[in-house]
Amino acid sequence: MKSGLTVTKDSAQSIFDALKAIGKRDVLVGIPSDRAQRSEGQGINNAELGYLHSNGGTIQIPEHDVTVNRKINADGSFAQNGQFVRAGKSNFSTIHTVKAYSVTLPPRPFLELGIAYKNKEIVAELKLAAxxxxxxxxxxxxxxxxxxxxxxMNGAKGVIQAGDKLTPLAESTKRSRRSRGRIGEKPLYDTGGLLRAITYIVRDKNATS
Incomplete structure (x- = not known):
C-alpha cells in the first residue's frame, strides 16, 4: 500500500538537528535575576516579591524612615486638608520613623492567570515551533x-494592569499608598517596578540565571 508520502529530498539530518535543538530549549516567563533589583535600600527584590505575590506569604518589614509630602498654601494652611501629595507637588515634607512590622500577602498568581488566559495563543505558537x-x-x-x-509575558502583565482578577487590596495597604501620595488601588501595581520587571527568555534547559 502506498503511503502517499513523496520524499523529494533527504532532510533527515536537518530535521533531527532541529528537533534536538528545540528539545533543549525552554521558554520561561517571570522575573530573571538581571531584572530583579529594586530601589536601593529595599530588602527584597522583584523576583522574591513576585514569588511572594504569586504564592502568598509573610514579609518582615524592618524599621525604616518614610518621607511624608504635603503642600502648604501661601497663608500657611495645608492645601487639600493636609492630604499627602506626590513629592513633585509638595512644598512641605516631614520624616517619620516606622517601627518594624509584618505584612501577610494573599496569593495573587498573576503569572499563572496570565498564561492561562493566553493559553490557546501560546499553544498555537508552540505547535508552530514544533x-x-x-x-x-x-x-x-x-x-x-x-x-x-x-x-x-503580555498575558501576565495584562493581569496586573487590569487588576480585576486579583484579590483586592487590604484597607491598610490603601492607607499606606495614600500616605506616599499614591491613589491607585490595583493590586501589585504601585510604583510599576514589578510590572516592568516581568519578561520572558528562551534558553537552553541547562542554562542558569
Missing amino acids: VAALSGDAAWSEKYLNRAGLIA
Whole structure:
C-alpha cells in the first residue's frame, strides 16, 4: 500500500538537528535575576516579591524612615486638608520613623492567570515551533518560541494592569499608598517596578540565571 508520502529530498539530518535543538530549549516567563533589583535600600527584590505575590506569604518589614509630602498654601494652611501629595507637588515634607512590622500577602498568581488566559495563543505558537522543527527549520522554530514567550509575558502583565482578577487590596495597604501620595488601588501595581520587571527568555534547559 502506498503511503502517499513523496520524499523529494533527504532532510533527515536537518530535521533531527532541529528537533534536538528545540528539545533543549525552554521558554520561561517571570522575573530573571538581571531584572530583579529594586530601589536601593529595599530588602527584597522583584523576583522574591513576585514569588511572594504569586504564592502568598509573610514579609518582615524592618524599621525604616518614610518621607511624608504635603503642600502648604501661601497663608500657611495645608492645601487639600493636609492630604499627602506626590513629592513633585509638595512644598512641605516631614520624616517619620516606622517601627518594624509584618505584612501577610494573599496569593495573587498573576503569572499563572496570565498564561492561562493566553493559553490557546501560546499553544498555537508552540505547535508552530514544533512544525518548523519537523521541517528542519531551526531558525523559525526559535522565532515561534520567542513569540510564545512574548504572548505569555503580555498575558501576565495584562493581569496586573487590569487588576480585576486579583484579590483586592487590604484597607491598610490603601492607607499606606495614600500616605506616599499614591491613589491607585490595583493590586501589585504601585510604583510599576514589578510590572516592568516581568519578561520572558528562551534558553537552553541547562542554562542558569
